[in-house]
Amino acid sequence: MKKLLPICIVLLSMTMTAQDKECACCTENHQAFDFWVGTWNVTNADGTPAGKNIITKIEDNCVLRENWTSAKGNYTGTSYNFYNAQKKQWEQVWIDNQGGNLHLKGNRVGNQMILMSDEVLSSKGQKYVNRVTWTHNENGSVRQHWETSADQKTWKTVFDGLYVKEK
Numbered sequence: 001m002k003k004l005l006p007i008c009i010v011l012l013s014m015t016m017t018a019q020d021k022e023c024a025c026c027t028e029n030h031q032a033f034d035f036w037v038g039t040w041n042v043t044n045a046d047g048t049p050a051g052k053n054i055i056t057k058i059e060d061n062c063v064l065r066e067n068w069t070s071a072k073g074n075y076t077g078t079s080y081n082f083y084n085a086q087k088k089q090w091e092q093v094w095i096d097n098q099g100g101n102l103h104l105k106g107n108r109v110g111n112q113m114i115l116m117s118d119e120v121l122s123s124k125g126q127k128y129v130n131r132v133t134w135t136h137n138e139n140g141s142v143r144q145h146w147e148t149s150a151d152q153k154t155w156k157t158v159f160d161g162l163y164v165k166e167k
Helices: 004-022
Strands: 038-044 049-058 063-070 076-084 089-096 101-109 112-116 127-136 142-149 156-165
Touching: 049 156, 089 112, 101 127
Parallel strands: none
Antiparallel strands: 038 049, 038 156, 049 063, 063 076, 076 089, 089 101, 101 112, 112 127, 127 142, 142 156
16 A cells, blocks of 8 residues: 555646646636637628638647638738737737738737737838737627827727628
8 A cells, every 4th residue: 555655646746747738728818819719701891801710729729820811812811829928918920921920919908809019110111000909799709900000199990800700
C-alpha cells in the first residue's frame, strides 16, 4: 500500500497537468470574443452583400481565425485574434491578398469588442488610427463598424457590416 501511494500521487499530478494544458484558454477573458465564432453572411449598411466570413477557434481554443472573402471574391484576408494575457488585452493581426495588414488591440466592453491600431501613416503621409468595434446584437447577429480618425475626436466610417449566421 505504501508503494502505491507515490504512484497514485504521480498519476494524479499528471492528470491535473493534462487538464490544465487542455484548458489553458478557458478563462472568461479568452472567451470574450466567442460571439464572433461562426459562418457569416455579411451585408453592407445599405443591405447589399459584402462577403462571407468564417470565424473558427484553433490552437486548442486559444486563437480565433478569420477567413474573409468579399462578395465579388477578388478580396480575401485572414486574421488571427487572441487574448494576450501578459498585456491583458485582445489583439488582432490581419493580412490580406492586396498586401495590406493591420494590428489592432483592445478589450471587450459590455456587448462590444473594441480594438484600435497604433497611429499609422496613410499613403499621403497623414497620421491616423483605426478603430474596429464588433457589437453582439440581441438577435445573435454581429455589427462590425470600422472607423478611422486623425484626431480621435472625429471618426470616418470605413466599413459598416452586419453579420448574420449562415443557416
